[in-house]
Amino acid sequence: MNFFIAEIINAIKLGSIYALIAIGYSIVYSILGLINFAHGDLMMVAVYSLWVLMNLKIPFALAVILAVIITMLLAIITERVAYRPLLNNGEETLIITSLAVSILLQSISQAVFGIDNKALKVPVFFTKRIQIADFTVSVMNFVILAVTIVSVIVLAFILKKTRIGLAMRAIKDNSLAADFMGINRKAVIVAAFGIGSALAALAGITYTGEYVSFDPQMGFMLGIKAFIAAVIGGLGSITGAALGAFVLAFLEIFFAGYLPDSIASYQTVFVFLILILVLLVRPDGLLGKNAKRS
Amino acid sequence: MAESNNSTLIKIEDVSAVFQGITAVDNVRFTLEKGKIYGLIGTNGAGKSTLLNMISGNIHPTSGRILYKGKEINRSSSHTLAEKGIARTFQNLRLFGKETVIENVKVAGQGKFRYSVLQMLFNTKTYRNAEKKLNRNSFDILRNLDIEKYAERRADSLPYGIQRKTEIARCLALNPNLLLLDEPAAGMNPKESAQLVKDIREVHKKNPEMTILIIEHDMKVVMSLCDYIYTMASGKIIDEGTPEEIQNSEKVIELYLGHGKYAESKRA
Numbered sequence A: 001m002n003f004f005i006a007e008i009i010n011a012i013k014l015g016s017i018y019a020l021i022a023i024g025y026s027i028v029y030s031i032l033g034l035i036n037f038a039h040g041d042l043m044m045v046a047v048y049s050l051w052v053l054m055n056l057k058i059p060f061a062l063a064v065i066l067a068v069i070i071t072m073l074l075a076i077i078t079e080r081v082a083y084r085p086l087l088n089n090g091e092e093t094l095i096i097t098s099l100a101v102s103i104l105l106q107s108i109s110q111a112v113f114g115i116d117n118k119a120l121k122v123p124v125f126f127t128k129r130i131q132i133a134d135f136t137v138s139v140m141n142f143v144i145l146a147v148t149i150v151s152v153i154v155l156a157f158i159l160k161k162t163r164i165g166l167a168m169r170a171i172k173d174n175s176l177a178a179d180f181m182g183i184n185r186k187a188v189i190v191a192a193f194g195i196g197s198a199l200a201a202l203a204g205i206t207y208t209g210e211y212v213s214f215d216p217q218m219g220f221m222l223g224i225k226a227f228i229a230a231v232i233g234g235l236g237s238i239t240g241a242a243l244g245a246f247v248l249a250f251l252e253i254f255f256a257g258y259l260p261d262s263i264a265s266y267q268t269v270f271v272f273l274i275l276i277l278v279l280l281v282r283p284d285g286l287l288g289k290n291a292k293r294s
Numbered sequence B: 001m002a003e004s005n006n007s008t009l010i011k012i013e014d015v016s017a018v019f020q021g022i023t024a025v026d027n028v029r030f031t032l033e034k035g036k037i038y039g040l041i042g043t044n045g046a047g048k049s050t051l052l053n054m055i056s057g058n059i060h061p062t063s064g065r066i067l068y069k070g071k072e073i074n075r076s077s078s079h080t081l082a083e084k085g086i087a088r089t090f091q092n093l094r095l096f097g098k099e100t101v102i103e104n105v106k107v108a109g110q111g112k113f114r115y116s117v118l119q120m121l122f123n124t125k126t127y128r129n130a131e132k133k134l135n136r137n138s139f140d141i142l143r144n145l146d147i148e149k150y151a152e153r154r155a156d157s158l159p160y161g162i163q164r165k166t167e168i169a170r171c172l173a174l175n176p177n178l179l180l181l182d183e184p185a186a187g188m189n190p191k192e193s194a195q196l197v198k199d200i201r202e203v204h205k206k207n208p209e210m211t212i213l214i215i216e217h218d219m220k221v222v223m224s225l226c227d228y229i230y231t232m233a234s235g236k237i238i239d240e241g242t243p244e245e246i247q248n249s250e251k252v253i254e255l256y257l258g259h260g261k262y263a264e265s266k267r268a
Helices: A002-032 A039-055 A058-087 A090-112 A141-163 A165-172 A175-182 A185-211 A218-233 A239-260 A269-280 B048-055 B076-082 B099-111 B117-120 B125-144 B162-174 B190-206 B219-226 B242-249 B250-257 B260-266
Strands: A131-132 A136-139 B008-020 B022-033 B037-040 B062-068 B086-088 B178-182 B211-215 B227-231 B236-241
Touching: A002 A039, A002 A165, A002 A185, A002 A218, A002 A239, A039 A058, A039 A090, A039 A185, A039 A239, A058 A090, A058 A185, A090 A218, A090 B211, A131 A141, A136 A141, A141 A165, A141 A185, A141 A239, A165 A175, A165 A185, A165 B099, A175 A185, A175 B076, A218 A239, A218 A269, A239 A269, A269 B076, B008 B048, B022 B048, B022 B062, B022 B211, B022 B236, B037 B048, B037 B125, B037 B219, B048 B178, B062 B162, B076 B086, B076 B099, B086 B162, B099 B125, B099 B162, B117 B125, B125 B162, B125 B190, B162 B178, B162 B190, B190 B211, B190 B219, B211 B219, B219 B242, B227 B242, B227 B250, B236 B242, B236 B250
Parallel strands: B037 B211, B037 B227, B086 B178, B178 B211
Antiparallel strands: A131 A136, B008 B022, B008 B062, B227 B236
């Protein structure tokens, strides 16, 4: 029983992190039609930025804020130089470009920081463990959950209550009509990149805060997993992305925990298998409504 | 050549549009005066929609010049033209279907009542006033078109006629100088299209400065609304004039009936 509850705690933690990344994927996709494979690497950028800033003896809280801002700026710059010139060249071109951006970011960080693992030492406060009944749970666990919940609330507010949110919904619904209604699509795209990359940065920082070790490739696999989560949930749907993230995290954790040891190491294979099964039954994902882009 | 007097809103000078060797619009020239209602008729594939797409910035002319208030807008993007007062509807409805009617209108209206992000974050007076004005303005538009009771309904849940009206309402939120209507009566029964004529008249009465250009196949709609009509065939303007002149134009009759008087006399 204890093992079961511990696994649930782990799954919620992992699901929260996947959700942050997957939601970012979905926001950019719904505005731009771009499946941004460099999205995961933004987490890596955030973590390295934070690591550098902390080495410069900048206080932790300030360093986190700066790292998020740096990541957002970088995302907006990649949009400007890599994606915008190709905006009218079709989704395939943009996907390939995003792969190139991903490789570029990884290569730069390898060249600058080397390929070996580094460790992020967050203040001890976060690694303290709290006793709840028979378990001890680290403060970081609560931080991760809180960051995800607050991010989702802020995001829901932006999407439902602000003008930029209304513009985003309009573009998602009918981008051509939005154009003719005076909405500057480029400005909204920049906002989408800004929001998506901020979420990715928070995901990267909380993930590394919990699992400590990081390297230039860390973002890629996490990005792919979050992408799968977004697809399972229904690409372009925010709620779908969050749902997919938790479905994926629970499956992954419970496969690893309950499958016989001999095959437990194949958990990633099972994850991909689930994706294939979901897409066979629901090609548009769990919450996808066959939304056609126009 | 570029000079146009104050009453001219749109001047199209020798505009052509060529796609992969096919000339969709061929050396067209015409002017639209302020405050008048124009019709653009012609058979399918005549180039009417292409022309409308060029005026609204969706595609750019291959050659020639489009002047709006005396300034060239050949390369302007749709959203800047929308801000400058060129609004349009679409042949197939293009509403924001998942949003409510009032939100559809607000999307278009938000450019008119601006504030900065900081003003929003600190909930300043400018911000609250702008939001209030946007709300009031949007509701006024719905009220004028008699659809305010649908304000909170999802656009795609409404009957076709109301959706058409919502599309016009959304355009009016841009406070346009030029309203382009692309086949507004398409898919309407005679009763609905009669209502549409009334609505457009009403809109024009309330905004007498606004120029309206209507592409339409329903001749009853065109003839009863328009001050002046251009007729297109194979990318060219083949005739223009008042509704009466167009109704009696041999070229136009020939275009629509295939052969015109010459053929009739032969048949007889």
